[in-house]
Amino acid sequence: xxxxxxxxxxxxxxxxxxxxxxxxxxxxxxxxxxxxxxxxxxxxxxxxxxxxxxxxxxxxxxxxxxxxxxxxxxxxxxxxxxxxxxxxxxxxxxxxxxxxxxxxxxxxxxxxxxxxxxxxxxxxxxxxxxxxxxxxxxxxxxxxxxxxxxxxxxxxxxxxxxxxxxxxxxxxxxxxxxxxxxxxxxxxxxxxxxxxxxxxxxxxxxxxxxxxxxxxxxxxxxxxxxxxxxxxxxxxxxxxxxxxxxxxxxxxxxxxxxxxxxxxxxxxxxxxxxxxxxxxxxxxxxxxxxxxxxxxxxxxxxxxxxxxxxxxxxxxxxxxxxxxxxxxxxxxxxxxxxxxxxxxxxxxxxxxxxxxxxxxxxxxxxxxxxxxxxxxxxxxxxxxxxxxxxxxxxxxxxxxxxxxxxxxxxxxxxxx
Amino acid sequence: xxxxxxxxxxxxxxxxxxxxxxxxxxxxxxxxxxxxxxxxxxxxxxxxxxxxxxxxxxxxxxxxxxxxxxxxxxxxxxxxxxxxxxxxxxxxxxxxxxxxxxxxxxxxxxxxxxxxxxxxxxxxxxxxxxxxxxxxxxxxxxxxxxxxxxxxxxxxxxxxxxxxxxxxxxxxxxxxxxxxxxxxxxxxxxxxxxxxxxxxxxxxxxxxxxxxxxxxxxxxxxxxxxxxxxxxxxxxxxxxxxxxxxxxxxxxxxxxxxxxxxxxxxxxxxxxxxxxxxxxxxxxxxxxxxxxxxxxxxxxxxxxxxxxxxxxxxxxxxxxxxxxxxxxxxxxxxxxxxxxxxxxxxxxxxxxxxxxxxxxxxxxxxxxxxxxxxxxxxxxxxxxxxxxxxxxxxxxxxxxxxxxxxxxxxxxxxxxxxxxxxxxxxxxxxxxxxxxxxxxxxxxxxxxxxxxxxxxxxxxxxxxxxxxxxxxxxxxxxxxxxxxxxxxxxxxxxxxxxxxxxxxxxxxxxxxxxxxxxx
Numbered sequence: 001x002x003x004x005x006x007x008x009x010x011x012x013x014x015x016x017x018x019x020x021x022x023x024x025x026x027x028x029x030x031x032x033x034x035x036x037x038x039x040x041x042x043x044x045x046x047x048x049x050x051x052x053x054x055x056x057x058x059x060x061x062x063x064x065x066x067x068x069x070x071x072x073x074x075x076x077x078x079x080x081x082x083x084x085x086x087x088x089x090x091x092x093x094x095x096x097x098x099x100x101x102x103x104x105x106x107x108x109x110x111x112x113x114x115x116x117x118x119x120x121x122x123x124x125x126x127x128x129x130x131x132x133x134x135x136x137x138x139x140x141x142x143x144x145x146x147x148x149x150x151x152x153x154x155x156x157x158x159x160x161x162x163x164x165x166x167x168x169x170x171x172x173x174x175x176x177x178x179x180x181x182x183x184x185x186x187x188x189x190x191x192x193x194x195x196x197x198x199x200x201x202x203x204x205x206x207x208x209x210x211x212x213x214x215x216x217x218x219x220x221x222x223x224x225x226x227x228x229x230x231x232x233x234x235x236x237x238x239x240x241x242x243x244x245x246x247x248x249x250x251x252x253x254x255x256x257x258x259x260x261x262x263x264x265x266x267x268x269x270x271x272x273x274x275x276x277x278x279x280x281x282x283x284x285x286x287x288x289x290x291x292x293x294x295x296x297x298x299x300x301x302x303x304x305x306x307x308x309x310x311x312x313x314x315x316x317x318x319x320x321x322x323x324x325x326x327x328x329x330x331x332x333x334x335x336x337x338x339x340x341x342x343x344x345x346x347x348x349x350x351x352x353x354x355x356x357x358x359x360x361x362x363x364x365x366x367x368x369x370x371x372x373x374x375x376x377x378x379x380x381x382x383x384x385x386x387x388x389x390x391x392x393x394x395x396x397x398x399x400x401x402x403x404x405x406x407x408x409x410x411x412x413x414x415x416x
Numbered sequence: 417x418x419x420x421x422x423x424x425x426x427x428x429x430x431x432x433x434x435x436x437x438x439x440x441x442x443x444x445x446x447x448x449x450x451x452x453x454x455x456x457x458x459x460x461x462x463x464x465x466x467x468x469x470x471x472x473x474x475x476x477x478x479x480x481x482x483x484x485x486x487x488x489x490x491x492x493x494x495x496x497x498x499x500x501x502x503x504x505x506x507x508x509x510x511x512x513x514x515x516x517x518x519x520x521x522x523x524x525x526x527x528x529x530x531x532x533x534x535x536x537x538x539x540x541x542x543x544x545x546x547x548x549x550x551x552x553x554x555x556x557x558x559x560x561x562x563x564x565x566x567x568x569x570x571x572x573x574x575x576x577x578x579x580x581x582x583x584x585x586x587x588x589x590x591x592x593x594x595x596x597x598x599x600x601x602x603x604x605x606x607x608x609x610x611x612x613x614x615x616x617x618x619x620x621x622x623x624x625x626x627x628x629x630x631x632x633x634x635x636x637x638x639x640x641x642x643x644x645x646x647x648x649x650x651x652x653x654x655x656x657x658x659x660x661x662x663x664x665x666x667x668x669x670x671x672x673x674x675x676x677x678x679x680x681x682x683x684x685x686x687x688x689x690x691x692x693x694x695x696x697x698x699x700x701x702x703x704x705x706x707x708x709x710x711x712x713x714x715x716x717x718x719x720x721x722x723x724x725x726x727x728x729x730x731x732x733x734x735x736x737x738x739x740x741x742x743x744x745x746x747x748x749x750x751x752x753x754x755x756x757x758x759x760x761x762x763x764x765x766x767x768x769x770x771x772x773x774x775x776x777x778x779x780x781x782x783x784x785x786x787x788x789x790x791x792x793x794x795x796x797x798x799x800x801x802x803x804x805x806x807x808x809x810x811x812x813x814x815x816x817x818x819x820x821x822x823x824x825x826x827x828x829x830x831x832x833x834x835x836x837x838x839x840x841x842x843x844x845x846x847x848x849x850x851x852x853x854x855x856x857x858x859x860x861x862x863x864x865x866x867x868x869x870x871x872x873x874x875x876x877x878x879x880x881x882x883x884x885x886x887x888x889x890x891x892x893x894x895x896x897x898x899x900x901x902x903x904x905x906x907x908x909x910x911x912x913x914x915x916x917x918x919x920x921x922x923x924x925x926x927x928x929x930x931x932x933x934x935x
Contacts, residue, residue: 268787269779276775280764285723286755287776288744 030389031339031346033396035353038382043072046374075370082363083356085109103245108363110247114317116355118143118326120254121309122333123340123347124261125177125302130342131265132298133278138184138199139306140330141206142177146307147314148213149176151321154231154314165234170253170311177307178300180206185299189292195299203330210323218321228321237316250316255348257308262344274298306330327358335383354379418481420445420609421466421497421578426475428461435461437633438475443578448600448610450624452617454653454850455821458633459613463580466611467499468492479578498576500567502583508556512566513538515555516573534573541572545602560708561592568599572608579603580611585619589708590878590911597623615653617646618879629653654851664862667886669698673839673870674720679729681715689715691894692729699838702861702871703899704885706878708914712894713874714756717843720872721753722746734838747776752832756843756874758821762828765817769809770798772816773831805830806856822853829857833864840864843874858884878910892916 047053047068056064085108093105122139129136136142150173157165184198214226221229237248265271277284277294285291309329318325336354340346361375385392392398419442428436436458443449453459464470466477468486476483479495486492492499506515513535535551542549547565555563564584571579581600585593600610600623614620620627621641629636629652636652650658674697683689689712697703707713718724720731722743731739733749747753755761763772774783774794782793798812807826809819816827825845832840842861846854861884865871875881881888882905889899890913897913912918 267789269784269789270787272771272778272789276764276767279766280760282761283764283775285743286721286753286761288742288747290742290744 029398030392031341031350031386033392033398034339034382034385034389037385037392037395038378039076041381042374042378043076045377046075046370047072049374075364075368075374078364078368078370079357079360081360082108082367083112083360099242103241103243107245108359110241110245112356112359113251113352114246114248114355115359116351117250117254117316118309118313118329119333119336119351119354120258120348121305121312122329123337123351124258124344125305125309126333126337127340127342127344127347128261128265128274128305129298129302130337131278132274132294132302133281134185134188134295134298134302135196136181136199136299136302136306137196137334138180138202138303138330139309139333140326140328141199141203142180142303142306143310143313143326143330144206144210145176145180145303146173146310147176147321147325148210148218148310149173149307150235150311151228151231151314152218154235154319155229158232158234160232160234162234162236162238165232166237166315169231169235169315170237170308173311173315174304174307177310178304181299181301181303181306182296185296185303188299189295207323210321214321214323220320226323230320231315235315236319237312239316246317248316250312253308254312257305258344258348261305265344270297306333309333332379335379338383339386417445419443420480422478422481423462423466424476424478426462426465426472426477428458428465428470428472434633436465436472439630439633439635440475441628441635441638443609443611444625445609446604446607447625448604448612448623450612450614450620450627451630452614452620452627452649452653453630454615455848456850457630457653459630460582461633462630463499463582463611463613466492466497466580493574493576496575496577497580498571498574498578499580499582500564500571500584502586504563504567506555506563506566508554510555511551512549512553512555512558512569513551515566516551516570520574537573538569541569544606545572545599547599559592560587561589561595564588564592564596565599568603577607578609578611580613582613583615584612585614585616586876587709589914590907591915593619616879617649617653620649621646631655650851658851658855664884665866667701667865669701669886670868671699672696673699673734674872675730675732676720677730677732679716679719679726679731681712681719681724681726683712683715688727689894690719690726693891693894693896695889695896695899697839697870697872699868699870700865701886702865702873702884704881704888705872705874705891706881706888706910706914707876707891709876711891713843713876713891715894716891717753717756717841717872717874720746720841721751744776750836750838752835752837752840754825754828754832754840754842754845756847758825758828763816763824766815768814769802769807769812769816769819769827770794772827773798773801773812775831777835801830801834804834805860822849825849825853825857829860833860837864837869840869840871841874842871844876845873846875846877846880854880878907878914882907882910890914 050068050071052067052071053064056067085106089105093101122143125139125142126136150169153169153172157168160168180202184193184195184202187193187198188195211226214228218228220227237250239246239248241247265275273284273289273294274297276287277289277291281291284294310326313325314321332354336350337347340348340350357375357378361372364370365372421443423439423441426436426439427434439458439462451459451462461470465472466486468488468491471487477486478484484495486495507518510518513531516538517529517531517534538549538551541547547569549562549565549569555566558566564587568579584596588596597619600612604610612624621644624641626638626640627644627649628638629649631653647658677694679690679693680688681690691712693716695703705713705716715724719726722738722741722745726739729739730737733746733751736749738746738749759765764775771778771794774797777783778789778794783790783797795812801807802809802812805826807819807830808823816824819827829845840861845857845861849857861871861873873881873884885902887899887901888905888910889896890910891897892914893916897916897918900909
């Protein structure tokens with residue numbers, strides 16, 4: 001539809017009507033409504049799982065429902081104040097003027113950002129794979145490989161200046177992840193072995209490799225726990241504030257890498273190769289693109305991005321390797337890449353959402369006693385709504401998307 | 417006499433499209449009524465309504481004067497309507513009898529298949545209408561023309577009185593088509609009523625009693641072969657005057673551009689799809705490759721363009737051995753390729769027109785400078801080509817999936833012909849397109865020939881081959897049976913070659929007959 005046609009068509013309607021029609025056709029509306037629906041249903045589940053509902057039920061069902069609503073409301077209040085901090089405390093702290101109190105008041109906000117960083121890297125890894133027609137389920141394993149490589153560089157070399165040691169450790173992490181992506185990429189390209197199966201298997205290898213390394217070669221001397229030595233100060237991602245705020249350079253590195261991925265995918269001929277192979281491999285072959293090369297490159301790059309997530313966590317937050325440093329960042333990344341429509345900007349936004357929810361949930365668990373798993377339930381609900389946009393469109397009676405926007409997840413985003 | 421079938425004011429809307437607009441049509445008993453129209457004119461929608469697959473928004477269907485509601489194909493079959501689909505609905509490993517029984521099995525002793533009585537009925541039907549079918553033959557062993565007759569038998573076995581033929585000749589050689597017309601006439605003589613859907617003018621004039629032309633969902637008019645001629649029908653179908661006979665200068669072949677020697681190529685199923693093909697193609701000539709679909713043309717084109725590795729033989733392009741070259745090397749040597757399946761191979765549907773127009777040149781200057789795509793150059797290029805090749809798109813930035821089939825094909829043609837090329841490999845370049853686009857693409861191909869480009873035209877449309885080619889190579893079972901100069905080519909001769917019969921051969925006619933199951 002040309003603009004002129006559009007204008008004449010719209011002429012008969014009120015401005016508000018046009019606004020709603022445009023909004024309801026836009027491609028952003030589904031993710032937004034999916035998030036809202038997920039939060040809403042999550043609240044219902046919190047309410048339903050609250051004991052107060054059932055103890056009150058016999059006496060007064062209305063009271064019981066009220067209790068459920070109250071429980072849901074309270075948990076969301078703690079969730080969001082846990083994620084963003086409490087404005088009242090912030091104001092009081094600033095007025096008080098004490099540095100530590102101010103930092104404590106603002107810490108939740110920064111902590112949400114800190115939690116978002118691995119999601120940005122992980123989401124970019126998944127998105128780059130999707131764009132190239134590859135489903136990288138191995139991000140979790142690649143995160144562990146990134147962690148192993150970066151920590152090893154981090155504690156083995158000492159006496160290096162930070163401007164050499166830090167990049168070296170970070171890139172070592174990227175290399176570790178890239179290696180773990182390269183292998184299934186090679187198998188896919190040369191033998192047709194499906195990357196979904198092979199990346200899942202590579203995950204297990206990475207987990208068990210971590211277990212073994214932490215029991216034998218990389219075990220911290222003198223410790224009884226399976227943890228690695230602490231990395232040298234020169235390999236740490238610098239933090240911007242004093243304790244307890246852990247906000248570090250990794251956040252800006254992540255944003256820069258997201259911009260780089262965007263530029264690579266949509267502005268360079270290499271990105272054009274990968275996207276074309278992803279969108280229509282037969283046409284890519286017809287156009288002379290090398291599918292074998294493109295598959296291997298895409299999986300390696302995807303792995304490298306995942307490896308950066310691992311490096312970031314260990315160089316920026318944990319400073320040593322353990323078996324539990326990733327609470328499933330890699331698997332959540334698959335969901336958030338879908339939520340972000342496999343676009344770097346979308347990934348950054350969804351990563352911020354996921355990081356915020358995770359951080360808030362930790363506080364919610366501590367303060368309100370709601371298990372952290374409720375966040376996983378919410379993420380699952382959001383993802384279900386994203387994966388089945390027809391549900392969202394039916395519930396909210398939205399118009400069909402414009403033709404060009406159909407089938408967006410793995411394909412789409414023409415790239416202009 | 418009441419017509420056996422009347423469609424009265426049938427209207428069917430799809431979102432944004434009026435597929436059928438108050439279509440009225442009557443079919444007399446014992447009549448062959450041709451429904452003529454271009455692809456997308458609404459023929460198939462109308463027949464799907466008649467066959468119960470769609471429901472009309474308005475209008476009614478009357479059978480023998482009775483208003484009949486057809487809600488499913490089951491209703492249609494009970495009302496005596498049967499359809500011979502373009503793609504056969506047969507199970508290849510079953511015998512003719514088993515295929516005919518399928519869905520309507522006659523049994524004895526409560527559950528045991530009664531093949532004998534069905535086979536007997538098939539023999540009866542076969543004799544009545546001269547279909548010459550052996551009920552015990554396995555379908556996979558039968559030639560396509562005979563398989564089609566099995567489809568017809570299926571309908572007659574279910575005692576259909578209204579038969580719909582949907583583009584029945586698209587898979588047949590000209591001789592097989594003639595036989596089909598004979599069968600259609602004999603069916604009509606014995607009282608069956610036939611709706612014959614086609615876009616081929618010649619066939620309509622040959623076999624129909626009445627002709628109804630539809631265009632853009634509307635009935636343009638009904639006429640008879642006596643009152644009509646090719647150009648009148650064509651202009652009714654298209655809505656303007658059409659040049660049917662294509663004027664072109666005589667070819668002036670230059671030096672050999674493409675040399676193919678004893679080429680052997682495997683199919684996806686590892687069968688020898690191309691089995692020792694040899695030919696030379698010079699600049700400035702069009703070599704048409706004729707043949708019924710599936711005789712190795714696809715694999716030949718894929719081998720020539722680097723998409724499939726030959727197992728034996730040699731391909732030489734301008735003196736360079738390209739037998740094992742990659743698609744990109746072959747493209748860079750000056751080969752253009754219009755692929756057989758444009759949506760699967762030739763386009764990225766989710767990409768805008770701009771990106772599709774540089775699909776195989778995006779990495780070259782001026783579209784990329786040191787690996788960075790130059791959006792302005794790409795857009796400028798697209799704007800130019802959209803104008804020059806008359807691609808109807810609201811903007812070069814819309815996704816190519818939103819364009820019509822004809823415009824999608826123009827995107828490919830624009831991309832391939834706007835480069836400096838030496839060889840053009842065009843596979844089914846006009847399949848499924850409207851007459852206007854076909855004319856346009858044909859004239860562009862000849863234009864390239866006159867500029868000295870060597871053109872290999874692969875098509876299953878014999879008319880297209882005859883119009884454009886300077887020489888015609890006929891493929892049958894992976895081999896080139898013969899190469900005929902256009903001056904010596906007649907439809908009959910090419911048709912026989914398409915069936916694998918060399919006219920010079922002794923007993924050719926007999927061999928042909930036996931290959932068609934007449935023995």
